Amino acid sequence: MKTREMIRDWTATARTLSEALPYMQRYSGAIVVIKLGGHAMGSDEGMALFARDVVLMRQVGINPVIVHGGGPMINEMLSKLDIQSEFVNGKRVTDDATVEVVEMVLSGRVNKRIVQAINAQGGRAVGLSGKDASLVTCTPTDPKLGHVGTPSRIEPGILHTLFESGAIPVIAPLGGGDAGETFNINGDTMAGAIAGALKADRLLLLTDVEGVKGKDGAVITDLSTAQIRELTEDGTIAGGMIPKTETALDAIEGGVRAVVILDGRAPHAVLLELFTEHGAGSLIRAKL
Numbered sequence: 588m589k590t591r592e593m594i595r596d597w598t599a600t601a602r603t604l605s606e607a608l609p610y611m612q613r614y615s616g617a618i619v620v621i622k623l624g625g626h627a628m629g630s631d632e633g634m635a636l637f638a639r640d641v642v643l644m645r646q647v648g649i650n651p652v653i654v655h656g657g658g659p660m661i662n663e664m665l666s667k668l669d670i671q672s673e674f675v676n677g678k679r680v681t682d683d684a685t686v687e688v689v690e691m692v693l694s695g696r697v698n699k700r701i702v703q704a705i706n707a708q709g710g711r712a713v714g715l716s717g718k719d720a721s722l723v724t725c726t727p728t729d730p731k732l733g734h735v736g737t738p739s740r741i742e743p744g745i746l747h748t749l750f751e752s753g754a755i756p757v758i759a760p761l762g763g764g765d766a767g768e769t770f771n772i773n774g775d776t777m778a779g780a781i782a783g784a785l786k787a788d789r790l791l792l793l794t795d796v797e798g799v800k801g802k803d804g805a806v807i808t809d810l811s812t813a814q815i816r817e818l819t820e821d822g823t824i825a826g827g828m829i830p831k832t833e834t835a836l837d838a839i840e841g842g843v844r845a846v847v848i849l850d851g852r853a854p855h856a857v858l859l860e861l862f863t864e865h866g867a868g869s870l871i872r873a874k875l
């Protein structure tokens with residue numbers, strides 16, 4: 588027996604799908620870069636939901652690119668190996684031993700977990716790092732940070748090849764140097780650089796807070812570039828939020844249309860942001 592409530596539920600689902608049509612049309616063929624931070628990578632169930640949303644995006648004609656972090660997973664491995672680690676302005680000081688661990692954890696366990704999650708939902712994810720196909724070449728960011736790199740040259744050709752074949756790139760934030768060295772790149776910096784090189788329509792930075800909070804602790808939904816500078820100067824934007832807002836500014840300057848900093852732990856965060864009016868988090872837009 589179909590109850591009235593069941594029919595009402597089905598109608599609501601159908602209405603949600605129907606209301607998504609203009610958004611699907613708007614984003615058809617668009618490039619959306621999603622940064623999945625280590626803190627936003629929760630349970631296997633949460634990862635499966637995220638992967639399903641990414642496959643849905645691909646299915647409706649969007650070209651998603653995943654750039655991931657993995658800071659907490661690197662910390663875990665460093666502490667097992669008894670290697671100390673410290674951060675300066677949200678970036679890990681990376682010595683010879685640390686860069687080896689960073690590459691092993693990011694290109695190995697973390698990258699493959701996301702690739703497998705997407706493939707399990709019927710997508711075709713391909714894992715790579717900035718070292719593959721010379722995607723990202725770096726110069727040292729600051730001698731005090733050791734092997735931390737700033738992307739200086741990006742060759743996005745491989746990503747276009749993957750788009751054309753219907754594959755979903757999943758990128759670990761590592762880059763090569765002209766002398767064959769390996770650089771550790773902050774995940775947000777990497778996502779911004781890739782989004783800029785692709786002139787992406789959207790850059791979504793998924794993290795573990797609802798957005799960028801102002802002095803009163805409330806999330807600022809429409810964040811201007813001037814506000815970012817002011818809140819960074821007075822210390823309201825601190826720690827891991829600094830590379831995110833820096834990235835947002837760089838990405839907008841590099842030709843990305845909009846950047847959103849949002850809570851990746853919320854179920855279907857990406858779908859809500861792209862396909863409904865109920866965008867979440869802090870939106871930073873290019874000036875029209």
Ligand SMILES: Nc1ncnc2c1ncn2[C@@H]1O[C@H](COP(=O)(O)OP(=O)(O)O)[C@@H](O)[C@H]1O
Nearest residue numbers: 624625626794795796799800823824825827828
């Ligand atoms: N103004 C701010 N608004 C929101 N979060 C902030 C702010 N300043 C600092 N943070 C911190 O930044 C963290 C997000 O950065 P991080 O831990 O590096 O995330 P991820 O691993 O997702 O990249 C938040 O959990 C929060 O503690």
Ligand SMILES: CC(=O)N[C@@H](CCC(=O)OP(=O)(O)O)C(=O)O
Nearest residue numbers: 625656657658678679772773774
């Ligand atoms: C230079 C630098 O800080 N690299 C980061 C790379 C991983 C990362 O960015 O991870 P989240 O996005 O989870 O923070 C690190 O070593 O932790």
